[in-house]
Amino acid sequence: MAHTAAEGLHHDDGAVVKEIWKVTGILSVLTIVELILGFIMMRDISEAMRLAFKGTIVILMIAKAFYIVGYFMHLKHELKNLIMTIVVPLALFIWFITAFLYEGNSYKNLRNRYDPYKKSQSEIKVKKVEEVKETPKAGE
Amino acid sequence: MSTVTTATAPTKLWSGGKSPFNVEYGKLMMWYFLMSDAFTFGAFLISYGTIRFSSNGWPNPNEVFKSFPFAPEGVHAPLVFVSVMTFILIISSVTMVLAVHAGKKMDKNAVVFNLILTIIGGIAFLSCQAWEWTHLHSEGAWWGSNPFLNADGTQSSTNFTNYFFTITGFHGFHVFSGVVINIVMLIMTLMDKFEKRGHYLMIEKAGLYWHFVDLVWVFVFTCFYLI
Numbered sequence: 001m002a003h004t005a006a007e008g009l010h011h012d013d014g015a016v017v018k019e020i021w022k023v024t025g026i027l028s029v030l031t032i033v034e035l036i037l038g039f040i041m042m043r044d045i046s047e048a049m050r051l052a053f054k055g056t057i058v059i060l061m062i063a064k065a066f067y068i069v070g071y072f073m074h075l076k077h078e079l080k081n082l083i084m085t086i087v088v089p090l091a092l093f094i095w096f097i098t099a100f101l102y103e104g105n106s107y108k109n110l111r112n113r114y115d116p117y118k119k120s121q122s123e124i125k126v127k128k129v130e131e132v133k134e135t136p137k138a139g140e
Numbered sequence: 141m142s143t144v145t146t147a148t149a150p151t152k153l154w155s156g157g158k159s160p161f162n163v164e165y166g167k168l169m170m171w172y173f174l175m176s177d178a179f180t181f182g183a184f185l186i187s188y189g190t191i192r193f194s195s196n197g198w199p200n201p202n203e204v205f206k207s208f209p210f211a212p213e214g215v216h217a218p219l220v221f222v223s224v225m226t227f228i229l230i231i232s233s234v235t236m237v238l239a240v241h242a243g244k245k246m247d248k249n250a251v252v253f254n255l256i257l258t259i260i261g262g263i264a265f266l267s268c269q270a271w272e273w274t275h276l277h278s279e280g281a282w283w284g285s286n287p288f289l290n291a292d293g294t295q296s297s298t299n300f301t302n303y304f305f306t307i308t309g310f311h312g313f314h315v316f317s318g319v320v321i322n323i324v325m326l327i328m329t330l331m332d333k334f335e336k337r338g339h340y341l342m343i344e345k346a347g348l349y350w351h352f353v354d355l356v357w358v359f360v361f362t363c364f365y366l367i
Contacts, residue, residue, distance in 0.1 A: 016241055024234045031226055038219050038366045042202050054367040061362040065355055072237050072351045081153065082161040086171055093182055100186045104193030112196065122196040125293040 023071040030064050170345045174352045177314075181356050184310065185363055188303040197290030199300050201365050204281075204288050209271050222365045225268045226357065229315075232261025233354040236322075240347040243340025248329060251343060255326045258350065262319035269312050273305070281305075304364060311353070311360050318353045321346050 034057050041053050070076035075083055112119045153160040161168055192198055202218035211217065235257040242250030280287035286301040325346045334340045 013245065017238075020234065020237050020241065024230070027230055028227070031223070031230065034362070034366060035219060035223050041366075042218065057362060057366050061358055064358050068233070068351055068355045068358065072233055072354075073348055079153075079160075079162050082163060082168070082171070085161075086175055089175060090178065096182065097186055097189070100190045101193050104190035107194040108196065111194075119196070122294055124295065126289060126295050 019071065023067050026067055027064055030060050030067075034060050164341050167341065167345055167348070170348050174348060177352065178356075181307075181310070181359070184303075184307050185359060188307065188363065191299050191303065195297065195299065197292050197294045197296065199286075199288040199296050200291035203291070204276075204300075205272075205365055207275055219365065221268070221272065222361060225265055225272075226361050228261055228265045228268065229354050229357050232258045232265070233351055235261065236347050236350045240340075240344050243334070243343040246335070246340065248332075248335060251329050251334075251340060252326065255322055255329065255343075259319055259322050259326065262315055262322065262350075266312065266315055266319065269308065269315075273308075276301075307360060308364070311356055314353050314356065318346075318350050321349060 037053050037057055037060075041050060045053075075086065159165075163171075205222060206216050206218045208215070208217055208221035208224075235254045239251050239254035239258060242254060276282075281301045281304075283302055283305050284298050286296050286298045288296055288300065290296045325343055328334065328342065329340075334342060
């Protein structure tokens with residue numbers, strides 16, 4: 001297996017280090033953009049805007065995952081066979097996520113429709129916890 | 141004989157005599173392990189998503205994760221502490237790549253230096269998480285206990301804290317094992333084990349694991365703190 005280690009030497013050293021720092025920069029920028037979107041989301045924005053922001057954040061998350069797996073874990077530079085045996089099984093997640101989130105949402109709608117008690121319970125506003133916490137202390 | 145093999149190799153990867161993936165056995169198995177681990181974390185996160193989608197209300201992460209160490213009581217600084225944690229993990233991932241790269245060049249000193257930085261990063265992340273857990277626990281949050289209200293002011297279930305502590309706990313456990321693995325790698329490097337073997341492939345495998353830990357944090361961070 002010394003042969004694999006020796007192969008690493010064929011890479012141009014400077015180019016490899018340059019690529020590492022480039023990917024570091026990309027990951028940092030993506031994270032900062034995510035955080036900026038997160039800070040904007042704290043303000044009162046419409047539900048549609050919020051959804052759009054969340055969608056953007058998910059896309060940025062997948063981009064970050066691609067850079068980590070592709071460059072830091074070196075998968076992009078492996079043989080195509082190896083890439084496929086890792087990536088193709090992970091494609092199951094597409095179905096996995098779609099089906100389960102759809103199912104969760106459907107369960108919520110069904111329960112709200114057929115269990116009015118549960119729905120009315122989930123609409124009662126309660127006091128802030130800090131105020132509730134104070135009460136037993138006062139009794140001590 | 142060997143020249144014949146190399147000449148025909150690109151077209152006949154599967155005809156025997158060479159590794160069709162051109163990676164060492166241990167590294168391939170590390171990839172498969174990480175793939176299975178990805179499914180474990182994926183199942184956790186999808187379960188969290190399903191429950192969240194089936195709930196009428198959910199706590200606002202900006203109201204829950206709003207403190208950082210040494211801050212005065214009642215400070216409202218959402219996303220600040222978790223961004224610090226995220227950057228710590230990204231930077232430790234970078235030092236790990238540099239350690240792997242130094243290993244390929246058989247540069248022992250650079251491997252040691254970058255491994256130490258990676259270990260420090262890992263310990264720093266774990267300390268941040270320990271502080272965050274302690275703080276949340278002091279506020280009354282734990283498995284089976286949720287002091288936070290839903291974003292719309294209604295009563296929240298314990299699903300939020302259960303998922304938060306289980307998933308970040310499982311991730312934290314991975315970070316902890318990663319730090320232990322990196323310490324073992326550091327000791328082996330200092331003992332010249334890899335110099336004697338003639339290659340630093342072991343560091344590459346540890347590196348794969350460490351990057352995976354960073355990768356999972358990208359998802360955990362997004363799912364719990366951002367959206």
